Amino acid sequence: MAVERTFAMLKPGVLPRRLVGEVIIRIEQKGFHIISMKMITMSRELAETHYKEHRGKPFFESLIEYMISGPVITMVLERENAIPALRKLAGATDPDMADPGTIRGDLGIVTGKNLIHASDSAESADREIQLFFTEEDINVWEDGNGPWL
Ligand SMILES: Nc1ncnc2c1ncn2[C@@H]1O[C@H](COP(=O)(O)OP(=O)(O)OP(=O)(O)O)[C@@H](O)[C@H]1O
Numbered sequence: 344m345a346v347e348r349t350f351a352m353l354k355p356g357v358l359p360r361r362l363v364g365e366v367i368i369r370i371e372q373k374g375f376h377i378i379s380m381k382m383i384t385m386s387r388e389l390a391e392t393h394y395k396e397h398r399g400k401p402f403f404e405s406l407i408e409y410m411i412s413g414p415v416i417t418m419v420l421e422r423e424n425a426i427p428a429l430r431k432l433a434g435a436t437d438p439d440m441a442d443p444g445t446i447r448g449d450l451g452i453v454t455g456k457n458l459i460h461a462s463d464s465a466e467s468a469d470r471e472i473q474l475f476f477t478e479e480d481i482n483v484w485e486d487g488n489g490p491w492l
């Protein structure tokens with residue numbers, strides 16, 4: 344397994360529901376290195392670019408409206424197997440189908456406001472990281488010799 348980077352975004356519902364800490368603690372406890380983090384309010388253009396593969400689908404407009412309705416927290420995460428590991432931690436798109444123990448399964452209520460975005464492939468991760476971060480934003484750090492790994 345190779346160390347890889349993935350991109351995560353805490354969606355606009357997370358701040359009003361006071362779930363920032365709850366979501367981030369799950370990411371930390373699963374061993375991801377947070378190597379960059381930024382709070383932003385997306386423009387429509389940025390949100391549409393981010394979700395461009397969904398342009399034309401019935402839920403696209405409501406998805407974009409929601410995603411620009413308030414601030415999001417964007418992160419670059421590094422770990423072995425980071426891309427599938429974060430998808431697993433996020434859970435299925437529909438919170439009612441997501442397993443208990445996942446972020447969406449435990450905390451999500453509706454599909455359109457499912458708390459977290461996670462890159463779905465290496466290509467998506469590269470594209471999304473470049474869309475939201477520059478290389479200068481990245482802060483790589485090492486684990487010590489702690490007992491946690
Ligand atoms: N049928 C649907 N009805 C309403 N919203 C939907 C539907 N399908 C997807 N969405 C919304 O669009 C987002 C992007 O859909 P996608 O198929 O990429 O799911 P995902 O990869 O699990 O989620 P994300 O890309 O946000 O990590 C979903 O997270 C969800 O908020």
Ligand SMILES: [Mg+2]
Nearest residue numbers: 460461462463
């Ligand atoms: Mg997706």
